[in-house]
Amino acid sequence: MQGRIELFKLFKKIEGKTAEEWFELGYKEKDPKKQVEYYSKCLKLDPKNADAWNNIGIALDDLGRYEEALRCYDRALEIDPRDATVWNNKGVTLGKLGRYEEAIRCFDKALKINPRFAGAWNNKGNALHKLGRYEEALRCFDKALEIHPEYANAWFNKGIALAELGRYQNWRYEEAIRCFEKAIEIDPEYEEAKNGKKLAEEKIREQKRKEEMERKTAEEYIEELVEREDIEGLIRALKDRNAFVRAEAAEALGEIGDSRAVEPLIEALKDSDKHVRWSAALALGEIGDERAVEPLIKALDDVDVSVQISAAFALHEIGNERAIEALKHKNVVEGLIRALKDSNENVRWTAAPVLVEIVDEIGDERAVEPLIEVLKDSDEPVRAGAAYALEKIVSNAINEAQSLLEQAKELGISTERDEKKLNNAKLKLDEKDFSNAVKLANECRNSLERKINEYKQRRAKQSIDLAYSKIKEAEKLGINVSGAKDLHKKAILEFDNREYERAIEYAEKCKKAAEKKISEYNLVKEQIRISKEIVEDVKRI
Known part of the structure; x- marks a missing residue:
């Protein structure tokens, strides 16, 4: 009986066409009004066709008939509740109605069914953006791009979210520009991305003009306090409403080196502005008071990489046993290595000399390959710092292997092959072939350690x-x-x-x-x- 019903449905027609033929017409049609007509006729013949319900929903959405579109998506989901595409489409339509929380729930349903649905991640990001939840939105766009790196619209949407954050965090505008540029690289005709880039560039110029005026005023004010040797005035300036004044005050207190500033500067490590925290950390390093060690260790986990770097440098400057131990065991080197790859040249410029200083103290061969990449940097001081750090790291590795070689000889262990390898490492260092030099030194060291x-x-x-x-x-x-x-x-x-x-x-x-x-x-x-x-x-x- 069931087979006969299916056979009847297959040959049942409206205006001489079967359900499948009406569906095919709707699929090929570009005009959403005609799509609605064709899919409606398909559904009269085959009301259980989930794809037709989904497609008529899309056509109604294109016509701005959002409530009708939602009803069609619901019919499709009654037939097949595991269709991630329909959940995604329903979420898009809910977003157009401003029902963003409901939309997010739909995108979550789609992503539970298919976690690698890049479009659903992108659309969820848009809904979160509309709710002002920009950081969450960015995480969604990043997930979409992780799945589909050439997704121009996700790059554009990420750029828009970053530009919104730029109103509160100026450096986000630069990230936004890079996202717009990526979208344009993928789709050279992407006009919205081109406009987004222009607006972000103008915002940066506008912000720089404003910052320059504020900085000039702050510098003049702080210079006046320094000339009067007004330490208490500089300490009070750490609480000023203007972040530029606070940062300049911290810098001045570090240069003066008065121990009365230590506790106020420790407090400034919690400032809402990253530039103030950065200046406070460096100032504490200049003063060198051991009371700052524990607060600076906490600052190694700051949300901003430049503050982490300045805290590491300050701990190195203080240089007591606790500070050096923290530099060894708080993944500082990993953070500095990541900073060397940062797209912001200011971050790279800050990280390179700090890594040089820390490597000099504690050494870390994981930095070799990233530092070799930094040798290609456009900034000469960054290149010079990287070269110095590389020589230190490789020399330390060679010296360590040399010490083991001498120890092995004293014990009467055969070392002929190891000695040859170590000599090759020294030659590679002379040739500035840091990668092979450290590789040979490490092979020699590992071999000797094993033998000993x-x-x-x-x-x-x-x-x-x-x-x-x-x-x-x-x-x-x-x-x-x-x-x-x-x-x-x-x-x-x-x-x-x-x-x-x-x-x-x-x-x-x-x-x-x-x-x-x-x-x-x-x-x-x-x-x-x-x-x-x-x-x-x-x-x-």
Whole structure:
């Protein structure tokens, strides 16, 4: 019976055409009014055609008949609730009605069904943008671009969201321009993106003019306080309403170096303006007071990369043990490496010398490849800083390998191949081939570390075995060697933990303890023998 019904539907016609033929006409038609007509006839013949309900919804949306479009999408979803495209289309129409929260729920439904639906991520970003939730919108556009990097509309929408944020965070305009440029690169006829770029460029020019005037006024005001040596006035200026005044005051206090400014500058690390936080961190580094160490360590996690960099530099300047430990263990080098790749040349310019200083102190070979890229930077001081840092890193790696080579030779380990590799590393450094130089130095170091480790492992095992044989020798004589046994257990534990030198140390102590007990036993035994001989001699007399 079911087969007969399906066969009837297949051959049922309106105006001589089947449902499939009306659908095909609607699909090929460009005029939304005719699309509505053709899809309506298709649906009269086949009311369960989810694709036709979706497509008539799109046509009605194009005609501005949004409520009717929503009803069509709902019919499509009744038939197939797992169609991500329909959920997305419904969300788009809800957005046109200003019902953004409902739209977001639809996009979320689409993305739950298909997490790699770039269009739904883009449309969700637009809805969040309309609600003023710009940072969330940016994350959605980024997801869309992660899936589809050549998605011109997502680049454009990201640019628009960044331009909105530019009203509060000036540097966002530059990011917006890069997004518009990417959209234009993908689609050279994208007029909206061209207009967006022009507007963002004008905003930057306007902002620079305004900043220049404010900066000039701030500089004059701070210069006057400096000339009067008014430290209290400069400290009060850290609370000024104008961010330029606050930043200039922080810079001046750092140059003066008065310890009274330390606590106010620590407070300035929490300022809402990144330039003020940046200046405050550098000022604390210049003053060098250890009270600033913990607040500066917190500043390493600042949301702004330039503040992170200035905090790292300040900690290096203070240079006490806690500060240097923080630089080693707070992923500072990773942050600086990322900063070297930043599109903002000011960030790169700041990061390069800081990385140089920190590498000089703690070293980190992960920076080699990023620093090699920085050698191509357009800014000469950045290139010079990168070259200096590279020489330091590679020299440190070579020196470390050299030290291991000498240690291995003293232990009588074969080092001919390692020595050749190390000499090649030195030649590569002379040729400024930093990448191969550090690679060869590391290979040499790893090889020598392995050989030295294996040597120590063998020695430790031999020492432990020898100590054990002494314990057994003592036990055969009936000697209590519990102390030596404890030392033997410690030696084994250190061996298992790969602390071979400590294992040797405990094994030697164990051996000596057992030998001492055996020696004492033999001494007593000898004394008894002598006593017996004396007794026998007396008896004979």
